Amino acid sequence: MRIDIITVLPELLRSPFEASIIKRAIEANLVQIHLHNLRDYTTDNYKSVDDYQFGGGAGMVMMVEPIDKCISGLKEERNYDEIIYMTPDGKQFNQGIANQLSLKKNIIILCGHYKGVDQRVRDHFITREISVGDFVLSGGELGAAVLCDAVIRLIPGVLGNETSALTDSFQDNLLAPPIYTRPRDYKGWKVPDVLFSGNFPEIEKWREDEAYKRTKERRPDLLNE
Numbered sequence: 001m002r003i004d005i006i007t008v009l010p011e012l013l014r015s016p017f018e019a020s021i022i023k024r025a026i027e028a029n030l031v032q033i034h035l036h037n038l039r040d041y042t043t044d045n046y047k048s049v050d051d052y053q054f055g056g057g058a059g060m061v062m063m064v065e066p067i068d069k070c071i072s073g074l075k076e077e078r079n080y081d082e083i084i085y086m087t088p089d090g091k092q093f094n095q096g097i098a099n100q101l102s103l104k105k106n107i108i109i110l111c112g113h114y115k116g117v118d119q120r121v122r123d124h125f126i127t128r129e130i131s132v133g134d135f136v137l138s139g140g141e142l143g144a145a146v147l148c149d150a151v152i153r154l155i156p157g158v159l160g161n162e163t164s165a166l167t168d169s170f171q172d173n174l175l176a177p178p179i180y181t182r183p184r185d186y187k188g189w190k191v192p193d194v195l196f197s198g199n200f201p202e203i204e205k206w207r208e209d210e211a212y213k214r215t216k217e218r219r220p221d222l223l224n225e
Contacts, residue, residue: 001104001155002032002078005144006070007111008049010035016145025158033148036074041066050114059115067110067121074108083108083127086140086147087116090129093147097130101147102154109147111140173222177210 007013017026017033025031039047043065050060071083081104091097101107110117110126122129132143153159180191194206215222 001030001102001152002034002106003109003148004034004036004074004080004107005109005111005141005148006036006038006067007139007141007144008038008113009111009139009141010037012139012141013145016149021158022149022152025152025155028157030155030157031152036070038062038066038070041069041073053115057115061115062113062117062121064118064120067117067125071108071110071125078106080106080108083110083125084147085110085112085117085122085126085129086131086143087112087129088131088134088136090131092134093130093132093143093150095150098147098150098154101151109140109144111144113139173215173225174211175215175219175222177207177214 005013013035016022022031022033026033038049042048048063049066050062053059053061074080082101084107086109110121130143130147132146137143180195184191184196192206194203197203212223
């Protein structure tokens with residue numbers, strides 16, 4: 001998978017890709033991350049990427065021309081499955097979207113800033129608009145990092161145990177069940193006996209029941225989906 005991220009703050013995005021699982025995935029050539037500074041596609045001496053909005057109003061708007069030059073240049077080099085715009089009014093990101101995106105080959109992520117981008121960018125380039133929650137960030141970079149982390153860990157070979165991702169919360173619209181490790185008894189806090197029964201169908205049934213119970217208590221909205 002190749003992910004191209006368009007941003008006005010590339011330095012904000014470098015750190016998440018230089019550690020832990022994503023770093024190992026990059027080193028193993030399972031994913032490529034390329035950061036593109038939008039200011040490199042400007043034409044004026046000030047490297048301006050934003051301007052006042054027509055009709056008046058507070059806040060600056062990211063201009064269409066530098067975004068067009070960047071996206072069009074990338075599309076001349078390869079085909080892209082998705083061109084994603086990170087925006088608060090996009091579709092809220094969830095595990096299902098992460099699963100879908102993990103199957104893609106080439107993705108562009110455009111990080112919004114200021115009041116957002118010229119609507120013509122959304123009309124003519126963007127294939128999917130994604131939000132990481134019902135709140136506003138200073139820019140789309142942190143949301144893009146969240147999206148990349150959630151997607152990359154699903155790529156075969158990235159996790160040490162590939163079945164681990166399949167039992168994460170939100171797969172099958174359920175939260176993950178309780179998990180335990182050694183010691184079996186700590187300060188009188190004991191691990192459920194069923195996990196030591198050796199009866200794997202019974203253990204799986206216990207986990208399914210606990211996952212359903214936890215979801216019903218904490219996120220009943222997931223059960224409605």
